[in-house]
Amino acid sequence: MRADGWHLTEDLDEFLAEAGEFLRDRPVPHIMALTWAARLKARGTGPYGGGRPLLGRLSRAGSVAGVCHQLPGRSLGLTPLTAAETDSLAAHLAALGHTPPGVGGDHDTTTAFAAAWQRHTGAAPAPAVRLRLRRLGTLTPPDPAPAGRARAAGEADHEQLMDFCRGFAADVREDVTIDAATWPTTRYADKHYTFWETPDGTPVSMAGVNPAVAGLAQVDPVYTPSAHRGHGYAAAVTAAVTRAALTAGATEVVLFTDATNPTSNALYQRLGYDVFADWTTYTFAQD
Incomplete structure:
Protein backbone atom coordinates (compact mmCIF):
# COMPACT_ATOMS: atom_id res chain seq x y z
CA MET A 1 0.00 0.00 0.00
CA ARG A 132 -11.59 32.17 -15.53
CA LEU A 133 -11.69 28.55 -16.62
CA ARG A 134 -14.73 28.19 -18.88
CA ARG A 135 -16.36 24.92 -19.90
CA LEU A 136 -18.51 24.50 -22.99
CA GLY A 137 -22.18 23.84 -22.39
CA THR A 138 -24.10 24.17 -25.66
CA LEU A 139 -22.21 25.74 -28.53
CA THR A 140 -24.04 28.80 -29.90
CA PRO A 141 -22.18 30.13 -32.96
CA PRO A 142 -22.55 33.83 -33.81
CA ASP A 143 -25.54 34.55 -36.04
CA PRO A 144 -24.93 36.15 -38.39
CA ALA A 145 -21.30 35.16 -38.75
CA PRO A 146 -18.91 37.79 -40.14
CA ALA A 147 -18.04 37.65 -43.81
CA GLY A 148 -15.30 35.15 -44.59
CA ARG A 149 -14.50 31.61 -43.57
CA ALA A 150 -12.48 29.46 -41.20
CA ARG A 151 -9.35 27.86 -42.66
CA ALA A 152 -6.85 25.51 -41.07
CA ALA A 153 -3.35 27.00 -40.90
CA GLY A 154 -0.76 25.15 -42.94
CA GLU A 155 2.99 25.11 -43.52
CA ALA A 156 2.84 28.20 -45.71
CA ASP A 157 1.21 30.16 -42.86
CA HIS A 158 4.04 29.76 -40.38
CA GLU A 159 5.29 33.36 -40.46
CA GLN A 160 1.76 34.71 -40.12
CA LEU A 161 1.08 32.27 -37.31
CA MET A 162 4.19 33.30 -35.37
CA ASP A 163 3.26 36.96 -35.83
CA PHE A 164 -0.20 36.36 -34.37
CA CYS A 165 1.25 34.35 -31.48
CA ARG A 166 3.72 37.16 -30.74
CA GLY A 167 0.79 39.57 -30.63
CA PHE A 168 -1.13 37.31 -28.27
CA ALA A 169 1.89 36.85 -25.98
CA ALA A 170 2.37 40.63 -25.82
CA ASP A 171 -1.31 41.16 -24.97
CA VAL A 172 -1.15 38.71 -22.06
CA ARG A 173 2.28 39.97 -20.96
CA GLU A 174 3.92 36.61 -21.47
CA ASP A 175 7.71 36.81 -21.43
CA VAL A 176 8.56 34.64 -24.43
CA THR A 177 10.56 34.98 -27.64
CA ILE A 178 8.75 33.61 -30.68
CA ASP A 179 10.73 33.18 -33.86
CA ALA A 180 11.76 30.37 -36.18
CA ALA A 181 14.56 29.27 -33.85
CA THR A 182 12.59 29.31 -30.60
CA TRP A 183 9.21 28.18 -31.90
CA PRO A 184 9.71 24.44 -31.19
CA THR A 185 10.51 25.19 -27.53
CA THR A 186 7.42 27.34 -26.88
CA ARG A 187 4.02 26.22 -25.65
CA TYR A 188 2.60 27.41 -28.98
CA ALA A 189 4.31 24.82 -31.14
CA ASP A 190 2.19 21.72 -30.68
CA LYS A 191 -1.30 23.10 -31.28
CA HIS A 192 -3.67 22.93 -34.23
CA TYR A 193 -4.43 26.42 -35.57
CA THR A 194 -7.29 27.89 -37.56
CA PHE A 195 -7.54 31.34 -39.14
CA TRP A 196 -10.64 33.35 -39.85
CA GLU A 197 -10.00 35.02 -43.16
CA THR A 198 -11.97 37.70 -44.99
CA PRO A 199 -13.41 37.02 -48.46
CA ASP A 200 -10.20 38.34 -50.04
CA GLY A 201 -8.15 35.74 -48.12
CA THR A 202 -6.69 38.02 -45.42
CA PRO A 203 -6.24 36.26 -42.04
CA VAL A 204 -7.86 38.50 -39.41
CA SER A 205 -8.13 36.22 -36.38
CA MET A 206 -6.66 32.99 -35.05
CA ALA A 207 -7.57 30.22 -32.64
CA GLY A 208 -5.46 27.30 -31.50
CA VAL A 209 -6.48 24.01 -29.87
CA ASN A 210 -4.27 21.74 -27.80
CA PRO A 211 -4.24 18.05 -28.71
CA ALA A 212 -7.16 16.43 -26.88
CA VAL A 213 -6.32 14.49 -23.72
CA ALA A 214 -8.77 12.35 -21.75
CA GLY A 215 -11.49 13.51 -24.14
CA LEU A 216 -10.81 17.16 -23.26
CA ALA A 217 -9.84 19.80 -25.83
CA GLN A 218 -8.56 23.22 -24.73
CA VAL A 219 -8.96 26.22 -27.01
CA ASP A 220 -5.78 28.30 -26.67
CA PRO A 221 -4.85 30.92 -27.79
CA VAL A 222 -7.47 33.13 -29.44
CA TYR A 223 -6.11 36.32 -30.98
CA THR A 224 -7.31 39.12 -33.25
CA PRO A 225 -4.92 41.97 -34.12
CA SER A 226 -6.18 45.32 -32.81
CA ALA A 227 -6.85 46.65 -36.32
CA HIS A 228 -9.39 43.88 -36.94
CA ARG A 229 -11.20 43.82 -33.62
CA GLY A 230 -14.88 44.60 -33.20
CA HIS A 231 -16.11 42.63 -36.21
CA GLY A 232 -16.92 39.28 -34.57
CA TYR A 233 -13.90 37.45 -35.99
CA ALA A 234 -12.77 36.00 -32.65
CA ALA A 235 -16.23 34.61 -31.95
CA ALA A 236 -16.42 33.08 -35.42
CA VAL A 237 -13.03 31.39 -35.31
CA THR A 238 -13.60 30.14 -31.75
CA ALA A 239 -16.93 28.64 -32.77
CA ALA A 240 -15.23 27.00 -35.75
CA VAL A 241 -12.47 25.33 -33.74
CA THR A 242 -14.92 24.32 -31.02
CA ARG A 243 -17.16 22.62 -33.55
CA ALA A 244 -14.13 20.91 -35.10
CA ALA A 245 -12.99 19.62 -31.69
CA LEU A 246 -16.43 18.17 -30.98
CA THR A 247 -16.57 16.60 -34.43
CA ALA A 248 -13.17 15.03 -33.80
CA GLY A 249 -14.52 13.33 -30.68
CA ALA A 250 -13.86 15.70 -27.77
CA THR A 251 -16.36 15.19 -24.96
CA GLU A 252 -15.35 18.40 -23.15
CA VAL A 253 -14.03 21.71 -24.48
CA VAL A 254 -12.59 24.43 -22.25
CA LEU A 255 -10.78 27.73 -22.49
CA PHE A 256 -9.37 30.38 -20.18
CA THR A 257 -10.38 34.04 -20.20
CA ASP A 258 -8.89 37.10 -18.53
CA ALA A 259 -11.07 37.60 -15.46
CA THR A 260 -10.63 41.38 -15.73
CA ASN A 261 -11.79 41.64 -19.37
CA PRO A 262 -15.60 41.99 -19.53
CA THR A 263 -15.61 42.02 -23.35
CA SER A 264 -13.97 38.63 -23.80
CA ASN A 265 -15.94 37.08 -20.93
CA ALA A 266 -19.22 38.21 -22.48
CA LEU A 267 -18.14 36.91 -25.88
CA TYR A 268 -17.35 33.40 -24.66
CA GLN A 269 -20.47 33.30 -22.50
CA ARG A 270 -22.56 33.99 -25.62
CA LEU A 271 -20.79 31.14 -27.41
CA GLY A 272 -21.82 28.75 -24.65
CA TYR A 273 -18.72 28.69 -22.45
CA ASP A 274 -19.84 28.85 -18.82
CA VAL A 275 -17.59 29.70 -15.86
CA PHE A 276 -16.25 26.55 -14.23
CA ALA A 277 -13.67 28.02 -11.83
CA ASP A 278 -11.73 31.16 -11.01
CA TRP A 279 -8.01 30.69 -11.60
CA THR A 280 -5.23 32.71 -9.96
CA THR A 281 -1.45 32.78 -10.26
Whole structure:
Protein backbone atom coordinates (compact mmCIF):
# COMPACT_ATOMS: atom_id res chain seq x y z
CA MET A 1 0.00 0.00 0.00
CA ARG A 2 1.26 3.47 -0.84
CA ALA A 3 2.20 5.58 2.16
CA ASP A 4 0.07 8.66 2.80
CA GLY A 5 1.58 12.07 2.10
CA TRP A 6 3.33 13.87 -0.76
CA HIS A 7 5.59 11.90 -3.08
CA LEU A 8 7.83 13.77 -5.53
CA THR A 9 9.54 12.48 -8.65
CA GLU A 10 11.23 13.68 -11.83
CA ASP A 11 10.13 10.55 -13.71
CA LEU A 12 7.11 11.28 -15.90
CA ASP A 13 6.31 7.62 -16.54
CA GLU A 14 6.32 6.88 -12.82
CA PHE A 15 4.13 9.92 -12.16
CA LEU A 16 1.57 8.97 -14.82
CA ALA A 17 1.49 5.35 -13.67
CA GLU A 18 0.51 6.55 -10.19
CA ALA A 19 -1.54 9.69 -10.91
CA GLY A 20 -2.71 9.35 -14.52
CA GLU A 21 -6.05 7.73 -13.70
CA PHE A 22 -6.75 10.36 -11.04
CA LEU A 23 -6.12 13.16 -13.54
CA ARG A 24 -8.18 11.57 -16.32
CA ASP A 25 -11.16 10.92 -14.04
CA ARG A 26 -11.81 14.69 -13.72
CA PRO A 27 -10.12 16.26 -16.72
CA VAL A 28 -11.66 19.76 -16.49
CA PRO A 29 -10.25 20.80 -13.07
CA HIS A 30 -7.05 18.89 -13.91
CA ILE A 31 -6.58 20.55 -17.31
CA MET A 32 -3.16 22.09 -16.71
CA ALA A 33 -1.57 18.97 -15.21
CA LEU A 34 -2.95 16.86 -18.06
CA THR A 35 -1.79 19.33 -20.71
CA TRP A 36 1.75 19.62 -19.43
CA ALA A 37 2.09 15.89 -18.83
CA ALA A 38 1.00 15.23 -22.42
CA ARG A 39 3.40 17.89 -23.69
CA LEU A 40 6.29 16.43 -21.72
CA LYS A 41 5.42 12.95 -22.94
CA ALA A 42 5.48 14.16 -26.56
CA ARG A 43 8.58 16.35 -26.35
CA GLY A 44 10.65 15.16 -23.42
CA THR A 45 12.03 17.62 -20.87
CA GLY A 46 14.74 19.22 -23.02
CA PRO A 47 12.73 22.11 -24.46
CA TYR A 48 11.83 23.46 -21.03
CA GLY A 49 14.98 25.01 -19.68
CA GLY A 50 17.05 21.85 -19.98
CA GLY A 51 16.05 20.72 -16.48
CA ARG A 52 13.86 18.02 -15.04
CA PRO A 53 10.23 18.55 -14.04
CA LEU A 54 9.05 18.35 -10.45
CA LEU A 55 6.02 16.06 -10.31
CA GLY A 56 4.16 15.24 -7.12
CA ARG A 57 1.17 13.24 -5.97
CA LEU A 58 -0.64 13.27 -2.67
CA SER A 59 -1.60 9.81 -1.40
CA ARG A 60 -4.41 9.42 1.09
CA ALA A 61 -5.75 6.05 2.24
CA GLY A 62 -3.92 4.40 -0.63
CA SER A 63 -5.43 6.62 -3.35
CA VAL A 64 -4.22 9.75 -5.14
CA ALA A 65 -5.92 12.86 -3.73
CA GLY A 66 -4.03 15.65 -5.47
CA VAL A 67 -1.17 16.53 -7.78
CA CYS A 68 1.46 19.24 -8.19
CA HIS A 69 3.73 19.87 -11.16
CA GLN A 70 6.48 22.33 -12.00
CA LEU A 71 8.62 22.75 -15.08
CA PRO A 72 12.03 24.47 -14.85
CA GLY A 73 11.62 28.21 -14.32
CA ARG A 74 7.82 28.02 -14.24
CA SER A 75 5.26 28.39 -11.50
CA LEU A 76 4.12 25.41 -9.48
CA GLY A 77 0.79 24.05 -10.77
CA LEU A 78 -1.77 22.53 -8.43
CA THR A 79 -4.94 20.50 -8.78
CA PRO A 80 -7.73 21.40 -6.31
CA LEU A 81 -6.54 20.84 -2.73
CA THR A 82 -7.79 21.62 0.76
CA ALA A 83 -6.06 24.23 2.92
CA ALA A 84 -4.52 21.47 5.03
CA GLU A 85 -3.22 19.71 1.93
CA THR A 86 -1.64 22.92 0.58
CA ASP A 87 0.00 23.49 3.96
CA SER A 88 1.50 20.00 3.96
CA LEU A 89 2.82 20.53 0.42
CA ALA A 90 4.32 23.92 1.28
CA ALA A 91 6.04 22.46 4.34
CA HIS A 92 7.36 19.50 2.32
CA LEU A 93 8.73 21.64 -0.54
CA ALA A 94 10.28 24.16 1.85
CA ALA A 95 12.00 21.41 3.82
CA LEU A 96 13.52 20.06 0.59
CA GLY A 97 14.76 23.50 -0.46
CA HIS A 98 12.48 23.96 -3.47
CA THR A 99 11.82 27.58 -4.42
CA PRO A 100 9.04 27.87 -7.02
CA PRO A 101 8.75 31.40 -8.44
CA GLY A 102 4.98 31.23 -8.10
CA VAL A 103 1.92 29.03 -8.01
CA GLY A 104 -1.07 28.62 -10.33
CA GLY A 105 -4.38 26.81 -10.13
CA ASP A 106 -7.95 27.31 -8.96
CA HIS A 107 -8.29 30.41 -6.82
CA ASP A 108 -9.07 28.78 -3.47
CA THR A 109 -6.20 26.30 -3.74
CA THR A 110 -3.54 28.77 -4.82
CA THR A 111 -4.64 31.37 -2.27
CA ALA A 112 -4.33 28.78 0.49
CA PHE A 113 -0.94 27.62 -0.81
CA ALA A 114 0.35 31.21 -1.11
CA ALA A 115 -0.51 31.85 2.54
CA ALA A 116 1.08 28.56 3.60
CA TRP A 117 4.21 29.25 1.56
CA GLN A 118 4.61 32.63 3.24
CA ARG A 119 4.24 31.01 6.67
CA HIS A 120 6.87 28.38 5.91
CA THR A 121 9.36 30.49 3.93
CA GLY A 122 8.64 34.18 4.47
CA ALA A 123 8.16 34.66 0.71
CA ALA A 124 5.40 37.22 0.22
CA PRO A 125 2.82 36.33 -2.46
CA ALA A 126 1.55 38.83 -5.03
CA PRO A 127 -1.42 38.12 -7.33
CA ALA A 128 -0.07 38.06 -10.90
CA VAL A 129 -2.77 36.66 -13.21
CA ARG A 130 -6.51 36.25 -12.71
CA LEU A 131 -8.29 33.96 -15.15
CA ARG A 132 -11.59 32.17 -15.53
CA LEU A 133 -11.69 28.55 -16.62
CA ARG A 134 -14.73 28.19 -18.88
CA ARG A 135 -16.36 24.92 -19.90
CA LEU A 136 -18.51 24.50 -22.99
CA GLY A 137 -22.18 23.84 -22.39
CA THR A 138 -24.10 24.17 -25.66
CA LEU A 139 -22.21 25.74 -28.53
CA THR A 140 -24.04 28.80 -29.90
CA PRO A 141 -22.18 30.13 -32.96
CA PRO A 142 -22.55 33.83 -33.81
CA ASP A 143 -25.54 34.55 -36.04
CA PRO A 144 -24.93 36.15 -38.39
CA ALA A 145 -21.30 35.16 -38.75
CA PRO A 146 -18.91 37.79 -40.14
CA ALA A 147 -18.04 37.65 -43.81
CA GLY A 148 -15.30 35.15 -44.59
CA ARG A 149 -14.50 31.61 -43.57
CA ALA A 150 -12.48 29.46 -41.20
CA ARG A 151 -9.35 27.86 -42.66
CA ALA A 152 -6.85 25.51 -41.07
CA ALA A 153 -3.35 27.00 -40.90
CA GLY A 154 -0.76 25.15 -42.94
CA GLU A 155 2.99 25.11 -43.52
CA ALA A 156 2.84 28.20 -45.71
CA ASP A 157 1.21 30.16 -42.86
CA HIS A 158 4.04 29.76 -40.38
CA GLU A 159 5.29 33.36 -40.46
CA GLN A 160 1.76 34.71 -40.12
CA LEU A 161 1.08 32.27 -37.31
CA MET A 162 4.19 33.30 -35.37
CA ASP A 163 3.26 36.96 -35.83
CA PHE A 164 -0.20 36.36 -34.37
CA CYS A 165 1.25 34.35 -31.48
CA ARG A 166 3.72 37.16 -30.74
CA GLY A 167 0.79 39.57 -30.63
CA PHE A 168 -1.13 37.31 -28.27
CA ALA A 169 1.89 36.85 -25.98
CA ALA A 170 2.37 40.63 -25.82
CA ASP A 171 -1.31 41.16 -24.97
CA VAL A 172 -1.15 38.71 -22.06
CA ARG A 173 2.28 39.97 -20.96
CA GLU A 174 3.92 36.61 -21.47
CA ASP A 175 7.71 36.81 -21.43
CA VAL A 176 8.56 34.64 -24.43
CA THR A 177 10.56 34.98 -27.64
CA ILE A 178 8.75 33.61 -30.68
CA ASP A 179 10.73 33.18 -33.86
CA ALA A 180 11.76 30.37 -36.18
CA ALA A 181 14.56 29.27 -33.85
CA THR A 182 12.59 29.31 -30.60
CA TRP A 183 9.21 28.18 -31.90
CA PRO A 184 9.71 24.44 -31.19
CA THR A 185 10.51 25.19 -27.53
CA THR A 186 7.42 27.34 -26.88
CA ARG A 187 4.02 26.22 -25.65
CA TYR A 188 2.60 27.41 -28.98
CA ALA A 189 4.31 24.82 -31.14
CA ASP A 190 2.19 21.72 -30.68
CA LYS A 191 -1.30 23.10 -31.28
CA HIS A 192 -3.67 22.93 -34.23
CA TYR A 193 -4.43 26.42 -35.57
CA THR A 194 -7.29 27.89 -37.56
CA PHE A 195 -7.54 31.34 -39.14
CA TRP A 196 -10.64 33.35 -39.85
CA GLU A 197 -10.00 35.02 -43.16
CA THR A 198 -11.97 37.70 -44.99
CA PRO A 199 -13.41 37.02 -48.46
CA ASP A 200 -10.20 38.34 -50.04
CA GLY A 201 -8.15 35.74 -48.12
CA THR A 202 -6.69 38.02 -45.42
CA PRO A 203 -6.24 36.26 -42.04
CA VAL A 204 -7.86 38.50 -39.41
CA SER A 205 -8.13 36.22 -36.38
CA MET A 206 -6.66 32.99 -35.05
CA ALA A 207 -7.57 30.22 -32.64
CA GLY A 208 -5.46 27.30 -31.50
CA VAL A 209 -6.48 24.01 -29.87
CA ASN A 210 -4.27 21.74 -27.80
CA PRO A 211 -4.24 18.05 -28.71
CA ALA A 212 -7.16 16.43 -26.88
CA VAL A 213 -6.32 14.49 -23.72
CA ALA A 214 -8.77 12.35 -21.75
CA GLY A 215 -11.49 13.51 -24.14
CA LEU A 216 -10.81 17.16 -23.26
CA ALA A 217 -9.84 19.80 -25.83
CA GLN A 218 -8.56 23.22 -24.73
CA VAL A 219 -8.96 26.22 -27.01
CA ASP A 220 -5.78 28.30 -26.67
CA PRO A 221 -4.85 30.92 -27.79
CA VAL A 222 -7.47 33.13 -29.44
CA TYR A 223 -6.11 36.32 -30.98
CA THR A 224 -7.31 39.12 -33.25
CA PRO A 225 -4.92 41.97 -34.12
CA SER A 226 -6.18 45.32 -32.81
CA ALA A 227 -6.85 46.65 -36.32
CA HIS A 228 -9.39 43.88 -36.94
CA ARG A 229 -11.20 43.82 -33.62
CA GLY A 230 -14.88 44.60 -33.20
CA HIS A 231 -16.11 42.63 -36.21
CA GLY A 232 -16.92 39.28 -34.57
CA TYR A 233 -13.90 37.45 -35.99
CA ALA A 234 -12.77 36.00 -32.65
CA ALA A 235 -16.23 34.61 -31.95
CA ALA A 236 -16.42 33.08 -35.42
CA VAL A 237 -13.03 31.39 -35.31
CA THR A 238 -13.60 30.14 -31.75
CA ALA A 239 -16.93 28.64 -32.77
CA ALA A 240 -15.23 27.00 -35.75
CA VAL A 241 -12.47 25.33 -33.74
CA THR A 242 -14.92 24.32 -31.02
CA ARG A 243 -17.16 22.62 -33.55
CA ALA A 244 -14.13 20.91 -35.10
CA ALA A 245 -12.99 19.62 -31.69
CA LEU A 246 -16.43 18.17 -30.98
CA THR A 247 -16.57 16.60 -34.43
CA ALA A 248 -13.17 15.03 -33.80
CA GLY A 249 -14.52 13.33 -30.68
CA ALA A 250 -13.86 15.70 -27.77
CA THR A 251 -16.36 15.19 -24.96
CA GLU A 252 -15.35 18.40 -23.15
CA VAL A 253 -14.03 21.71 -24.48
CA VAL A 254 -12.59 24.43 -22.25
CA LEU A 255 -10.78 27.73 -22.49
CA PHE A 256 -9.37 30.38 -20.18
CA THR A 257 -10.38 34.04 -20.20
CA ASP A 258 -8.89 37.10 -18.53
CA ALA A 259 -11.07 37.60 -15.46
CA THR A 260 -10.63 41.38 -15.73
CA ASN A 261 -11.79 41.64 -19.37
CA PRO A 262 -15.60 41.99 -19.53
CA THR A 263 -15.61 42.02 -23.35
CA SER A 264 -13.97 38.63 -23.80
CA ASN A 265 -15.94 37.08 -20.93
CA ALA A 266 -19.22 38.21 -22.48
CA LEU A 267 -18.14 36.91 -25.88
CA TYR A 268 -17.35 33.40 -24.66
CA GLN A 269 -20.47 33.30 -22.50
CA ARG A 270 -22.56 33.99 -25.62
CA LEU A 271 -20.79 31.14 -27.41
CA GLY A 272 -21.82 28.75 -24.65
CA TYR A 273 -18.72 28.69 -22.45
CA ASP A 274 -19.84 28.85 -18.82
CA VAL A 275 -17.59 29.70 -15.86
CA PHE A 276 -16.25 26.55 -14.23
CA ALA A 277 -13.67 28.02 -11.83
CA ASP A 278 -11.73 31.16 -11.01
CA TRP A 279 -8.01 30.69 -11.60
CA THR A 280 -5.23 32.71 -9.96
CA THR A 281 -1.45 32.78 -10.26
CA TYR A 282 0.69 34.25 -7.47
CA THR A 283 4.35 35.15 -7.64
CA PHE A 284 6.62 34.94 -4.60
CA ALA A 285 9.11 37.52 -3.41
CA GLN A 286 11.37 37.18 -0.39
CA ASP A 287 10.89 39.72 2.39
